[in-house]
Amino acid sequence: MKQELKSVGKGVRKKDAMQLLLGKPAYVDDVTPSDCLVVKVLRSPHAHALIEEIHTDVAMRVPGIVAVYTYRDVPQKRFTMAGQTYPEPSPYDRLILDRRLRFVGDAVAIVAGENEAAVDKALRLIKVRYEVLTPLLDFRSALDHEILVHPEESWHALCDVGADNRRNLCAQGMESDGDVEQVFADCDVVLERTFHTKACHQAMMETFRTYTEIDTYGRLHVISSTQIVFHARRILANALDIPKSKIHVEKPRIGGGFGAKQTLVAEIYPAFVTWKTGRAAKMIYTRRECQIAGSPRHEMEVKVKLGADRDGTIRALDVHTLSNTGAYGEHGPTTVGLSGHKSIPLYTGSLEAFRFAWDVVYTNVESAGAYRGYGATQGIFAVESAVNELSEMLGLDPVAVRMKNMVKQGQIMPAYYNEPASACALDRCMQQCADAFDWAKKYPVRVTENGKIRAAGVAMAMQGSGISGVDVGSASVKLNDDGFYVLRIGAADMGTGCDTILAQMTAECMDCAIEDVIVFGADTDASPYDSGSYASSTTYVTGRAVEKACLELKEKMCTVAAELLDCPTADVVFCGREISRADGTASVSLTDVANKSMCRNNIALEATCSHSSPTSPPPFMVGMVEIELDRETGTVEVLDYHAVVDCGTVVNPNLARIQTEGGLVQGIGMTLYENIQYDERGHLSENSLMQYRIPTRLETGRLHVSFAPSYEQSGPFGAKSVGEIVINTPAPAIAHAIYRATGRWYRELPILPEHVALGDTVK
Amino acid sequence: MEITLTLNGNKITASVAPDTVLLDFLREHGCASVKCGCETSGCGLCTVFLDDKPVLSCSVPVVRADGHKVTTLEGLQEEAAEFIGFIADQGAEQCGFCNPGFVMNTIALLRENPDPTDDEIRAYLAGNLCRCSGYEGQTRGIRAYLNAKKEGRL
Numbered sequence: 003m004k005q006e007l008k009s010v011g012k013g014v015r016k017k018d019a020m021q022l023l024l025g026k027p028a029y030v031d032d033v034t035p036s037d038c039l040v041v042k043v044l045r046s047p048h049a050h051a052l053i054e055e056i057h058t059d060v061a062m063r064v065p066g067i068v069a070v071y072t073y074r075d076v077p078q079k080r081f082t083m084a085g086q087t088y089p090e091p092s093p094y095d096r097l098i099l100d101r102r103l104r105f106v107g108d109a110v111a112i113v114a115g116e117n118e119a120a121v122d123k124a125l126r127l128i129k130v131r132y133e134v135l136t137p138l139l140d141f142r143s144a145l146d147h148e149i150l151v152h153p154e155e156s157w158h159a160l161c162d163v164g165a166d167n168r169r170n171l172c173a174q175g176m177e178s179d180g181d182v183e184q185v186f187a188d189c190d191v192v193l194e195r196t197f198h199t200k201a202c203h204q205a206m207m208e209t210f211r212t213y214t215e216i217d218t219y220g221r222l223h224v225i226s227s228t229q230i231v232f233h234a235r236r237i238l239a240n241a242l243d244i245p246k247s248k249i250h251v252e253k254p255r256i257g258g259g260f261g262a263k264q265t266l267v268a269e270i271y272p273a274f275v276t277w278k279t280g281r282a283a284k285m286i287y288t289r290r291e292c293q294i295a296g297s298p299r300h301e302m303e304v305k306v307k308l309g310a311d312r313d314g315t316i317r318a319l320d321v322h323t324l325s326n327t328g329a330y331g332e333h334g335p336t337t338v339g340l341s342g343h344k345s346i347p348l349y350t351g352s353l354e355a356f357r358f359a360w361d362v363v364y365t366n367v368e369s370a371g372a373y374r375g376y377g378a379t380q381g382i383f384a385v386e387s388a389v390n391e392l393s394e395m396l397g398l399d400p401v402a403v404r405m406k407n408m409v410k411q412g413q414i415m416p417a418y419y420n421e422p423a424s425a426c427a428l429d430r431c432m433q434q435c436a437d438a439f440d441w442a443k444k445y446p447v448r449v450t451e452n453g454k455i456r457a458a459g460v461a462m463a464m465q466g467s468g469i470s471g472v473d474v475g476s477a478s479v480k481l482n483d484d485g486f487y488v489l490r491i492g493a494a495d496m497g498t499g500c501d502t503i504l505a506q507m508t509a510e511c512m513d514c515a516i517e518d519v520i521v522f523g524a525d526t527d528a529s530p531y532d533s534g535s536y537a538s539s540t541t542y543v544t545g546r547a548v549e550k551a552c553l554e555l556k557e558k559m560c561t562v563a564a565e566l567l568d569c570p571t572a573d574v575v576f577c578g579r580e581i582s583r584a585d586g587t588a589s590v591s592l593t594d595v596a597n598k599s600m601c602r603n604n605i606a607l608e609a610t611c612s613h614s615s616p617t618s619p620p621p622f623m624v625g626m627v628e629i630e631l632d633r634e635t636g637t638v639e640v641l642d643y644h645a646v647v648d649c650g651t652v653v654n655p656n657l658a659r660i661q662t663e664g665g666l667v668q669g670i671g672m673t674l675y676e677n678i679q680y681d682e683r684g685h686l687s688e689n690s691l692m693q694y695r696i697p698t699r700l701e702t703g704r705l706h707v708s709f710a711p712s713y714e715q716s717g718p719f720g721a722k723s724v725g726e727i728v729i730n731t732p733a734p735a736i737a738h739a740i741y742r743a744t745g746r747w748y749r750e751l752p753i754l755p756e757h758v759a760l761g762d763t764v765k
Numbered sequence: 766m767e768i769t770l771t772l773n774g775n776k777i778t779a780s781v782a783p784d785t786v787l788l789d790f791l792r793e794h795g796c797a798s799v800k801c802g803c804e805t806s807g808c809g810l811c812t813v814f815l816d817d818k819p820v821l822s823c824s825v826p827v828v829r830a831d832g833h834k835v836t837t838l839e840g841l842q843e844e845a846a847e848f849i850g851f852i853a854d855q856g857a858e859q860c861g862f863c864n865p866g867f868v869m870n871t872i873a874l875l876r877e878n879p880d881p882t883d884d885e886i887r888a889y890l891a892g893n894l895c896r897c898s899g900y901e902g903q904t905r906g907i908r909a910y911l912n913a914k915k916e917g918r919l
């Protein structure tokens with residue numbers, strides 16, 4: 003049911019915008035003391051090794067050095083650094099420091115000292131003798147390889163995800179609907195293709211960083227750049243083997259996350275130092291550390307088998323994903339699922355059968371984690387590319403092929419946990435995008451006067467809105483003197499603007515101005531429980547909790563007002579700035595109600611509600627790109643990118659648009675620039691922003707974003723999500739355009755100029 | 766060694782290690798706006814003015830500022846306030862971590878070229894990376910400011 007909205011749907015400024023633009027102190031390193039211990043980690047130069055001997059005595063003698071810790075000093079209980087709801091699907095395969103080193107950059111020792119110079123000197127003076135082992139670098143041969151990444155007995159998985167450390171297996175599984183083999187046998191064409199994507203980095207501008215101290219109560223106080231304060235508390239308790247009650251985690255402003263900060267990459271080291279020494283400590287990752295020991299996207303090899311009829315009806319899809327989780331299993335069992343669950347259901351409209359199977363393997367490279375799109379990005383590159391290949395092979399317009407096969411409003415999606423497409427405007431997205439882009443005119447390949455080639459490509463995408471049946475969002479709303487509200491949340495605004503978006507919803511519910519809502523979050527001692535900001539959950543899940551809490555608070559306020567008005571509660575009506583008698587004879591202001599709540603009162607004017615959704619309604623989108631390709635140099639320039647998004651009700655059009663633009667540019671980076679290369683000893687060459695080239699503002703082309711909103715009944719004000727889906731279309735759309743220009747399909751990312759110039763499609 | 770410089774209008778004298786970079790010195794002297802994104806002169810987050818010229822403070826030894834004037838966003842709040850509202854109206858500040866460097870370089874651009882085209886804006890700011898916004902919102906914000914100025918709406 004649609005209602006007239008005053009705050010939701012408005013492109014209001016982010017609450018913190020002006021302070022951030024003025025460069026005011028807001029981030030971990032700005033708001034924590036600098037006279038604390040500097041913490042750094044000695045990192046393994048070998049991809050696979052055992053520490054034979056380690057001597058720290060010389061390092062300890064460096065003036066200013068307070069502590070040097072090795073594997074002998076840490077608790078021997080394994081844990082995972084993945085920020086997920088307990089019991090985590092990611093195996094418990096980590097120690098704070100381990101004798102076995104599993105990738106170049108793995109932690110060998112922790113050094114804490116009074117200043118950076120002393121710590122740097124001490125790092126050089128730790129003497130380590132390594133037994134260098136042969137590394138397992140090729141993820142295609144990792145399963146059942148004789149080299150084991152995790153041979154240890156203490157490795158264990160909490161959930162049944164098909165993991166087996168004796169086989170280098172982090173997860174394995176299969177699901178299907180219908181008889182794919184039978185449908186394939188009946189199809190006019192069956193196409194089989196293999197795609198490969200690499201371990202791209204989030205490259206958020208603020209690297210991982212954490213400050214820790216012991217507070218007045220003797221507890222460990224952690225101020226960190228994290229998306230997941232509550233999971234962080236649990237993970238730290240597991241790692242340090244101390245009670246959760248001893249830990250307090252909060253986050254200030256975050257300089258970008260994109261999923262990277264859904265893993266506890268930096269927190270554990272300073273926390274350990276502070277817990278051991280009682281001294282305040284800080285760890286700030288260098289960009290190099292961020293690149294070599296961060297938590298990038300899972301490298302995946304996705305095999306797609308697609309069965310169709312000559313008229314373009316897509317009848318069966320068989321997807322197999324091999325995912326490389328690297329040295330540790332963070333987010334390994336879960337990311338892989340999205341490669342099928344968020345790609346296959348796009349074709350629910352015509353699919354008769356599907357099969358989706360996966361293997362996730364350990365190797366001796368950097369551990370992967372969560373990155374915007376979370377597996378969907380890789381799967382959608384593969385399936386959308388396969389559909390483009392099919393269309394081109396059959397001589398059909400790929401837009402028409404999609405129109406014919408796509409999922410429609412109301413359909414049950416067997417490949418998406420049998421959840422319904424309860425709100426789906428994918429058809430409108432496609433139509434609107436084709437019109438705005440002028441597909442009919444731009445699809446045919448053109449040669450420009452200077453001999454360059456202009457070509458177009460298309461792709462569509464979906465994602466989820468939270469993790470169905472798992473994620474919990476909560477909100478506390480409180481009335482204060484003067485009648486303003488405080489909204490407390492446990493979700494983390496990482497620049498995306500969720501503080502503002504949830505304030506808009508509060509203002510809408512309480513019929514007040516957005517300025518009358520103060521937002522506080524996130525803090526494990528003060529915030530109501532929230533899984534955290536990931537999986538595109540905040541708007542959809544936490545937003546609903548805000549609605550519930552507002553409703554409950556209104557009832558309480560009405561009870562207090564009824565006392566003041568001397569009438570039954572049922573006889574008062576809430577009208578924003580005041581509460582009146584239904585007959586209009588008298589009213590009290592919010593200030594009166596707030597004041598009453600502070601004097602001779604037994605009703606707390608505060609409400610806390612949680613929300614969890616049994617479904618995860620997918621947002622949908624379509625992307626179309628026009629490129630200009632130089633055949634001589636192989637350079638691909640993005641000219642225009644059109645995107646039309648169905649994220650349900652658009653809560654804040656400005657922020658939704660910027661999210662989309664930011665996601666598109668990350669997608670363009672992943673497709674054309676951001677490479678990951680390991681040498682034969684397992685060293686990553688893209689270990690700085692010089693080598694790991696994210697797009698500059700000269701490489702984005704012109705971005706044209708619009709919306710085709712559906713209305714999701716189960717979402718707050720009809721909203722779904724937008725944060726992740728937006729990264730998914732550039733790779734298949736650009737690869738399609740490059741095919742149009744060159745006649746060659748590139749099935750491995752990134753597609754670099756040298757590949758294009760040399761016609762080098764497969765490695 | 767001892768150096769003397771004018772930081773945001775205030776003369777300060779400090780003793781520094783010879784290998785100190787300007788970025789660290791500035792953060793230690795209360796300029797939290799100056800951010801580090803890369804350490805390899807590749808991101809633009811650490812942009813400050815050395816004698817009114819934009820420099821990457823991560824790659825300038827502080828001794829080079831001896832006897833010179835250094836300006837950070839802390840010292841240019843009013844000049845920034847003129848246009849940043851237009852960026853905020855786009856939602857393009859996002860996480861904000863790249864904003865100080867971006868705002869500093871935009872001030873430099875507008876001082877040099879008060880009426881740039883969109884392409885001139887992009888070219889001038891090419892060294893300022895942003896991972897959140899996709900850049901276009903930043904350009905729209907600057908454009909909206911320039912239009913407002915031209916139309917006398919400021």
Ligand code: FES
Nearest residue numbers: 802807808809823
């Ligand atoms: S920190 Fe100076 S350019 Fe990146």
Ligand code: FES
Nearest residue numbers: 860863895896897
């Ligand atoms: S706003 Fe986050 S990096 Fe630019």
